[in-house]
Amino acid sequence: MPEAAPQRADALKNREAILRVAHDVLAETPDASLNSIAKRAGVGAGTLYRHFPTREALILEVHRQGIDRLADAVTDALATLPPLEALRSWFTTLTGYVRIKHGLGEALHSAAAQEVVSASWPPVTEGVRRLLDACEEAGEVRPGIDPVDVIMLMSCLWRTPDSPEGAAQADRLMQLAIDGFRP
Structure with missing residues:
Protein backbone atom coordinates (compact mmCIF):
# COMPACT_ATOMS: atom_id res chain seq x y z
CA MET A 1 0.00 0.00 0.00
CA THR A 54 -18.44 9.80 9.88
CA ARG A 55 -19.48 11.08 13.28
CA GLU A 56 -17.90 7.99 14.80
CA ALA A 57 -14.54 8.75 13.13
CA LEU A 58 -14.56 12.24 14.65
CA ILE A 59 -15.59 11.06 18.11
CA LEU A 60 -12.94 8.32 18.11
CA GLU A 61 -10.21 10.78 17.16
CA VAL A 62 -11.37 13.20 19.87
CA HIS A 63 -11.18 10.27 22.31
CA ARG A 64 -7.71 9.23 21.11
CA GLN A 65 -6.42 12.78 21.48
CA GLY A 66 -7.95 12.98 24.95
CA ILE A 67 -5.99 9.89 26.00
CA ASP A 68 -2.80 11.43 24.58
CA ARG A 69 -3.45 14.59 26.62
CA LEU A 70 -4.03 12.49 29.75
CA ALA A 71 -0.71 10.71 29.23
CA ASP A 72 1.06 14.06 28.77
CA ALA A 73 -0.65 15.41 31.89
CA VAL A 74 1.19 12.83 34.03
CA THR A 75 4.56 14.25 32.99
CA ASP A 76 3.35 17.82 33.54
CA ALA A 77 1.86 17.02 36.95
CA LEU A 78 5.01 15.24 38.16
CA ALA A 79 7.16 18.13 36.89
CA THR A 80 5.18 20.79 38.76
CA LEU A 81 3.66 19.15 41.83
CA PRO A 82 4.76 16.93 44.72
CA PRO A 83 3.96 13.30 43.80
CA LEU A 84 0.83 12.86 45.92
CA GLU A 85 -0.61 16.16 44.71
CA ALA A 86 0.26 15.12 41.15
CA LEU A 87 -1.75 11.93 41.70
CA ARG A 88 -4.72 13.94 43.00
CA SER A 89 -4.53 16.47 40.18
CA TRP A 90 -4.25 13.80 37.51
CA PHE A 91 -7.23 11.83 38.82
CA THR A 92 -9.26 15.04 38.87
CA THR A 93 -8.33 15.54 35.20
CA LEU A 94 -9.16 11.91 34.43
CA THR A 95 -12.53 12.28 36.15
CA GLY A 96 -13.45 15.23 33.95
CA TYR A 97 -12.35 13.37 30.85
CA VAL A 98 -14.34 10.23 31.70
CA ARG A 99 -17.45 12.32 32.35
CA ILE A 100 -17.15 13.74 28.83
CA LYS A 101 -16.54 10.27 27.41
CA HIS A 102 -19.59 8.85 29.19
CA GLY A 103 -21.65 11.72 27.81
CA LEU A 104 -20.94 10.42 24.32
CA GLY A 105 -22.87 7.29 25.20
CA GLU A 106 -23.51 4.96 22.29
CA ALA A 107 -20.90 6.65 20.13
CA LEU A 108 -18.20 4.76 22.02
CA HIS A 109 -19.88 1.35 21.96
CA SER A 110 -19.38 0.16 18.38
CA ALA A 111 -16.82 -2.51 17.55
CA ALA A 112 -14.40 0.09 16.11
CA ALA A 113 -14.87 2.28 19.17
CA GLN A 114 -14.18 -0.60 21.53
CA GLU A 115 -10.82 -1.13 19.83
CA VAL A 116 -9.92 2.53 20.41
CA VAL A 117 -11.26 2.49 23.98
CA SER A 118 -9.33 -0.72 24.73
CA ALA A 119 -6.17 0.88 23.36
CA SER A 120 -6.58 3.66 25.92
CA TRP A 121 -6.01 1.31 28.87
CA PRO A 122 -2.23 0.87 28.48
CA PRO A 123 -1.36 4.60 28.49
CA VAL A 124 -3.75 5.30 31.37
CA THR A 125 -2.41 2.35 33.37
CA GLU A 126 1.16 3.44 32.62
CA GLY A 127 0.33 6.97 33.80
CA VAL A 128 -1.05 5.67 37.08
CA ARG A 129 2.01 3.42 37.49
CA ARG A 130 4.32 6.43 37.01
CA LEU A 131 2.35 8.45 39.56
CA LEU A 132 2.37 5.59 42.07
CA ASP A 133 6.12 5.02 41.56
CA ALA A 134 6.80 8.70 42.27
CA CYS A 135 4.59 8.58 45.36
CA GLU A 136 6.29 5.38 46.53
CA GLU A 137 9.75 6.93 46.04
CA ALA A 138 8.64 9.91 48.12
CA GLY A 139 7.41 7.53 50.85
CA GLU A 140 3.81 8.73 50.44
CA VAL A 141 2.27 5.37 49.46
CA ARG A 142 3.12 1.81 50.33
CA PRO A 143 4.98 -0.29 47.78
CA GLY A 144 3.35 -2.66 45.34
CA ILE A 145 0.01 -0.97 44.70
CA ASP A 146 -1.46 -2.25 41.43
CA PRO A 147 -2.30 0.61 39.00
CA VAL A 148 -5.35 -1.24 37.64
CA ASP A 149 -6.68 -1.63 41.19
CA VAL A 150 -6.25 2.11 41.70
CA ILE A 151 -8.11 2.91 38.47
CA MET A 152 -10.96 0.61 39.48
CA LEU A 153 -11.09 2.13 42.96
CA MET A 154 -10.94 5.69 41.66
CA SER A 155 -13.71 5.00 39.13
CA CYS A 156 -16.08 6.12 41.87
CA LEU A 157 -14.87 9.68 41.21
CA TRP A 158 -16.52 9.97 37.81
CA ARG A 159 -19.76 8.62 39.19
CA THR A 160 -20.18 11.63 41.47
CA PRO A 161 -22.51 14.39 40.24
CA ASP A 162 -20.96 17.08 38.06
CA SER A 163 -21.74 19.83 40.58
CA PRO A 164 -20.01 21.61 43.48
CA GLU A 165 -21.47 19.02 45.86
CA GLY A 166 -20.24 16.22 43.60
CA ALA A 167 -16.76 17.78 43.48
CA ALA A 168 -16.69 17.91 47.28
CA GLN A 169 -17.79 14.28 47.44
CA ALA A 170 -15.12 13.32 44.89
CA ASP A 171 -12.49 15.06 47.03
CA ARG A 172 -13.65 13.10 50.09
CA LEU A 173 -13.64 9.82 48.18
CA MET A 174 -10.18 10.51 46.78
CA GLN A 175 -8.90 11.26 50.27
CA LEU A 176 -10.34 7.97 51.57
CA ALA A 177 -8.59 6.08 48.76
CA ILE A 178 -5.27 7.88 49.28
CA ASP A 179 -5.44 7.20 53.02
CA GLY A 180 -5.69 3.52 52.10
CA PHE A 181 -2.57 3.79 49.91
CA ARG A 182 -0.38 5.16 52.69
CA PRO A 183 2.45 3.10 54.23
Whole structure:
Protein backbone atom coordinates (compact mmCIF):
# COMPACT_ATOMS: atom_id res chain seq x y z
CA MET A 1 0.00 0.00 0.00
CA PRO A 2 1.53 3.39 -0.94
CA GLU A 3 2.39 5.79 1.84
CA ALA A 4 -0.11 8.64 2.31
CA ALA A 5 1.05 12.03 1.14
CA PRO A 6 1.74 14.52 3.93
CA GLN A 7 -1.10 16.91 4.61
CA ARG A 8 -0.75 20.55 3.67
CA ALA A 9 -0.28 23.02 6.53
CA ASP A 10 -3.76 24.51 6.05
CA ALA A 11 -5.33 21.04 6.06
CA LEU A 12 -3.54 20.19 9.30
CA LYS A 13 -4.64 23.51 10.79
CA ASN A 14 -8.26 22.80 9.80
CA ARG A 15 -8.08 19.26 11.23
CA GLU A 16 -6.73 20.54 14.56
CA ALA A 17 -9.40 23.26 14.69
CA ILE A 18 -12.12 20.68 14.05
CA LEU A 19 -10.78 18.41 16.80
CA ARG A 20 -10.41 21.25 19.31
CA VAL A 21 -13.93 22.50 18.68
CA ALA A 22 -15.38 18.97 18.58
CA HIS A 23 -13.87 18.24 22.00
CA ASP A 24 -15.51 21.32 23.50
CA VAL A 25 -18.83 21.03 21.66
CA LEU A 26 -19.26 17.32 22.36
CA ALA A 27 -18.46 17.93 26.03
CA GLU A 28 -21.31 20.46 26.14
CA THR A 29 -23.76 18.63 23.85
CA PRO A 30 -22.92 15.01 23.02
CA ASP A 31 -25.49 14.93 20.20
CA ALA A 32 -24.23 18.11 18.50
CA SER A 33 -24.39 17.98 14.72
CA LEU A 34 -21.26 17.71 12.62
CA ASN A 35 -22.40 20.81 10.72
CA SER A 36 -22.50 22.82 13.97
CA ILE A 37 -18.99 21.62 14.79
CA ALA A 38 -17.74 22.60 11.31
CA LYS A 39 -19.33 26.05 11.63
CA ARG A 40 -17.78 26.71 15.06
CA ALA A 41 -14.42 25.48 13.77
CA GLY A 42 -14.63 27.97 10.91
CA VAL A 43 -14.56 25.33 8.17
CA GLY A 44 -17.08 24.07 5.67
CA ALA A 45 -18.93 20.80 6.13
CA GLY A 46 -16.96 19.34 3.20
CA THR A 47 -13.70 20.04 4.98
CA LEU A 48 -14.94 18.32 8.12
CA TYR A 49 -16.15 15.29 6.15
CA ARG A 50 -12.84 15.04 4.24
CA HIS A 51 -11.04 14.64 7.56
CA PHE A 52 -13.76 12.69 9.38
CA PRO A 53 -16.16 10.90 7.02
CA THR A 54 -18.44 9.80 9.88
CA ARG A 55 -19.48 11.08 13.28
CA GLU A 56 -17.90 7.99 14.80
CA ALA A 57 -14.54 8.75 13.13
CA LEU A 58 -14.56 12.24 14.65
CA ILE A 59 -15.59 11.06 18.11
CA LEU A 60 -12.94 8.32 18.11
CA GLU A 61 -10.21 10.78 17.16
CA VAL A 62 -11.37 13.20 19.87
CA HIS A 63 -11.18 10.27 22.31
CA ARG A 64 -7.71 9.23 21.11
CA GLN A 65 -6.42 12.78 21.48
CA GLY A 66 -7.95 12.98 24.95
CA ILE A 67 -5.99 9.89 26.00
CA ASP A 68 -2.80 11.43 24.58
CA ARG A 69 -3.45 14.59 26.62
CA LEU A 70 -4.03 12.49 29.75
CA ALA A 71 -0.71 10.71 29.23
CA ASP A 72 1.06 14.06 28.77
CA ALA A 73 -0.65 15.41 31.89
CA VAL A 74 1.19 12.83 34.03
CA THR A 75 4.56 14.25 32.99
CA ASP A 76 3.35 17.82 33.54
CA ALA A 77 1.86 17.02 36.95
CA LEU A 78 5.01 15.24 38.16
CA ALA A 79 7.16 18.13 36.89
CA THR A 80 5.18 20.79 38.76
CA LEU A 81 3.66 19.15 41.83
CA PRO A 82 4.76 16.93 44.72
CA PRO A 83 3.96 13.30 43.80
CA LEU A 84 0.83 12.86 45.92
CA GLU A 85 -0.61 16.16 44.71
CA ALA A 86 0.26 15.12 41.15
CA LEU A 87 -1.75 11.93 41.70
CA ARG A 88 -4.72 13.94 43.00
CA SER A 89 -4.53 16.47 40.18
CA TRP A 90 -4.25 13.80 37.51
CA PHE A 91 -7.23 11.83 38.82
CA THR A 92 -9.26 15.04 38.87
CA THR A 93 -8.33 15.54 35.20
CA LEU A 94 -9.16 11.91 34.43
CA THR A 95 -12.53 12.28 36.15
CA GLY A 96 -13.45 15.23 33.95
CA TYR A 97 -12.35 13.37 30.85
CA VAL A 98 -14.34 10.23 31.70
CA ARG A 99 -17.45 12.32 32.35
CA ILE A 100 -17.15 13.74 28.83
CA LYS A 101 -16.54 10.27 27.41
CA HIS A 102 -19.59 8.85 29.19
CA GLY A 103 -21.65 11.72 27.81
CA LEU A 104 -20.94 10.42 24.32
CA GLY A 105 -22.87 7.29 25.20
CA GLU A 106 -23.51 4.96 22.29
CA ALA A 107 -20.90 6.65 20.13
CA LEU A 108 -18.20 4.76 22.02
CA HIS A 109 -19.88 1.35 21.96
CA SER A 110 -19.38 0.16 18.38
CA ALA A 111 -16.82 -2.51 17.55
CA ALA A 112 -14.40 0.09 16.11
CA ALA A 113 -14.87 2.28 19.17
CA GLN A 114 -14.18 -0.60 21.53
CA GLU A 115 -10.82 -1.13 19.83
CA VAL A 116 -9.92 2.53 20.41
CA VAL A 117 -11.26 2.49 23.98
CA SER A 118 -9.33 -0.72 24.73
CA ALA A 119 -6.17 0.88 23.36
CA SER A 120 -6.58 3.66 25.92
CA TRP A 121 -6.01 1.31 28.87
CA PRO A 122 -2.23 0.87 28.48
CA PRO A 123 -1.36 4.60 28.49
CA VAL A 124 -3.75 5.30 31.37
CA THR A 125 -2.41 2.35 33.37
CA GLU A 126 1.16 3.44 32.62
CA GLY A 127 0.33 6.97 33.80
CA VAL A 128 -1.05 5.67 37.08
CA ARG A 129 2.01 3.42 37.49
CA ARG A 130 4.32 6.43 37.01
CA LEU A 131 2.35 8.45 39.56
CA LEU A 132 2.37 5.59 42.07
CA ASP A 133 6.12 5.02 41.56
CA ALA A 134 6.80 8.70 42.27
CA CYS A 135 4.59 8.58 45.36
CA GLU A 136 6.29 5.38 46.53
CA GLU A 137 9.75 6.93 46.04
CA ALA A 138 8.64 9.91 48.12
CA GLY A 139 7.41 7.53 50.85
CA GLU A 140 3.81 8.73 50.44
CA VAL A 141 2.27 5.37 49.46
CA ARG A 142 3.12 1.81 50.33
CA PRO A 143 4.98 -0.29 47.78
CA GLY A 144 3.35 -2.66 45.34
CA ILE A 145 0.01 -0.97 44.70
CA ASP A 146 -1.46 -2.25 41.43
CA PRO A 147 -2.30 0.61 39.00
CA VAL A 148 -5.35 -1.24 37.64
CA ASP A 149 -6.68 -1.63 41.19
CA VAL A 150 -6.25 2.11 41.70
CA ILE A 151 -8.11 2.91 38.47
CA MET A 152 -10.96 0.61 39.48
CA LEU A 153 -11.09 2.13 42.96
CA MET A 154 -10.94 5.69 41.66
CA SER A 155 -13.71 5.00 39.13
CA CYS A 156 -16.08 6.12 41.87
CA LEU A 157 -14.87 9.68 41.21
CA TRP A 158 -16.52 9.97 37.81
CA ARG A 159 -19.76 8.62 39.19
CA THR A 160 -20.18 11.63 41.47
CA PRO A 161 -22.51 14.39 40.24
CA ASP A 162 -20.96 17.08 38.06
CA SER A 163 -21.74 19.83 40.58
CA PRO A 164 -20.01 21.61 43.48
CA GLU A 165 -21.47 19.02 45.86
CA GLY A 166 -20.24 16.22 43.60
CA ALA A 167 -16.76 17.78 43.48
CA ALA A 168 -16.69 17.91 47.28
CA GLN A 169 -17.79 14.28 47.44
CA ALA A 170 -15.12 13.32 44.89
CA ASP A 171 -12.49 15.06 47.03
CA ARG A 172 -13.65 13.10 50.09
CA LEU A 173 -13.64 9.82 48.18
CA MET A 174 -10.18 10.51 46.78
CA GLN A 175 -8.90 11.26 50.27
CA LEU A 176 -10.34 7.97 51.57
CA ALA A 177 -8.59 6.08 48.76
CA ILE A 178 -5.27 7.88 49.28
CA ASP A 179 -5.44 7.20 53.02
CA GLY A 180 -5.69 3.52 52.10
CA PHE A 181 -2.57 3.79 49.91
CA ARG A 182 -0.38 5.16 52.69
CA PRO A 183 2.45 3.10 54.23
